[in-house]
Amino acid sequence: MNAKKNLYWKKNLTYLSILLLIWFIVSFGAGILFADFLNQFKLAGFPLGFWFAQQGSIYVFVVLIFVYVFLMNRLDKAFDVDEK
């Protein structure tokens, strides 16, 4: 039982690390640190770095949460720790 619980927690931490890495890359990365570099590319009328900073990162944030909810609901069921 304990080994199973540990595995559940490990999987949760793996999901967290991947999603938070994406969170960091789109905001602090594409939106700030590499924004100047990305600005040489265009997305319609937007310089790409500017778009990430003022639009794209926010869209990605929303998607990240819904992906996490989906993953965790599946994981809860698989490990039988979900709420009845």
Added chain:
Amino acid sequence: MDAQAWTYILVGFTFVLYIGIAAWSRAGSTQEFYVAGAGVHPLLNGMATAADWMSAASFLSMAGLISFMGYGGAQYLMGWTGGYVLLALLLAPYLRKFGKYTVPDFIGERYYSKNARLVALICALFVSFTYVVGQMKGVGVAFARFLDVSFETGVLIGIGIVFFYAVLGGMKGITYTQVAQYCVLIFAFTVPAIFISLQMTGNPIPQLGFGGKTTDGVYLLEKLNQVSIDLGFAEYTAVNKGNLVNMLFITGALMFGTAGLPHVIVRFFTVPKVKDARISAGWALLFIALLYTTAPAVAAFARTNLIKTVSEKPYAEVPQWFSNWEKTGLLKFTDKNSDGKIQYLADANLNELAIDQDIMVLANPEIANLPAWVVALVVAGGLAAALSTAAGLLLVIATSISHDLLKKNLRPDISERGELWAARISIAVAVFAAGIAGMHPPGFVAQVVALAFGLAASSFFPAIILGIFDKRMNREGAISGMIVGIVFTATYIFYFTPQLGGPGSRENFWFGISPEGIGTLGMIFNFLVSIVVSRFTAPPPAEVQELTENIRFPRGSGEAHDITIH
């Protein structure tokens, strides 16, 4: 009908709506009063959270701020949304499983210490009160400008409304009122944006129109960049390379601060299940994102429109809105070269137009010549934003006093009825105190908002995260971490904020980090100190380790409850 009549009608209608909802959803128990009986549907809770979160500042000031900052304004956009990812992934589900009412509750139980609870309580009170004073001031300003009453009367009307539904309904009344307020504020923000986007780019979706072409076939942002350079300003979309480190830290402080603010965290105690807490954060961010992705579009439209309307135009021919705002003193024209025309330039010596950035959202529909009812709608939206945030904050203050201070510290034997009365009385007192402070705001209110985020980031955020993810974290580690985080952050902010009497000057900023961003560094110090100290002191008692283990698994969350583990 003119804008004034429309304003009376729309504002009056929304207020009747809020009061009606509050009367229908009265709280009968402390559990309903504190966490709405933990029975709010996650979608509705998401909406209420969004309204709670988006204050008068988000609604009225942010787009204006961005339109003057250009690319750099992104620190607010990312900072005030990115924190929700942290909330959903790292905090909300676990705190919901823990199942208490407040943040000091969690700190007190997890770190088995009344002192820790007290420190958390004081921080929660300070952060919430600072915030609510700003909201009351916002309400006063909006009323004064649009209902033609004095500023003080405006604040009084605001007090009356909030008093009625917060005292009566508690969290239950506030939550359902906030749902209505969200609808009002998002409608009020997006309708003018859609109109203006259509007008300028032919695209009804502002998020796309913003990257589209104007009627003359040039991309809007390219045009704006060109005009900005011509007037001597920096390119609108260009990155300010000298400011990158500072921007990184400010964005971080706002994100981590968001995830540590008591009035945001408490929202996730109001849903029935752990599963709901996760999805609720998702809904909240989706609803917030609607406004936060529209705001930068509004900023670019407003900036372009403003320059087009006033630059090099004869002063004698200015439109009506220009004269209206001149009367408030928030817009000023001085004809320095006496040519009778308005020169709006980056060079301070030649520039003849001074614009307060706070007026951009309110003036925007007038600048774009939109119908009078749209102008009135924006006022109703701004009031909805201010009132919903104020109510949420006042509830945190009342809960802190009646639950954390009275029930958990001074009078543990207080009855359910007595506690409910205490909560109502403290919310009433808090409303009036906030109103009075809002009428005579200490000059430093704007500056202390930075302090609120900095404190939340450098104290609560690490203490909660470590309390969930590090089983070995103990009382000694958490308390010393919080103290180091707070003291460092507060000292830096006071030292480098001249408005607070600090002697420091910009050149001496550490790594160029301004006071707004120092919370990130304070947070890092907190993490380091907590971990080091906890490894050299006794591990937490077995039952606390069990509790930490237990909150990691969703099953058995039940309702928000009130048991003690010792």
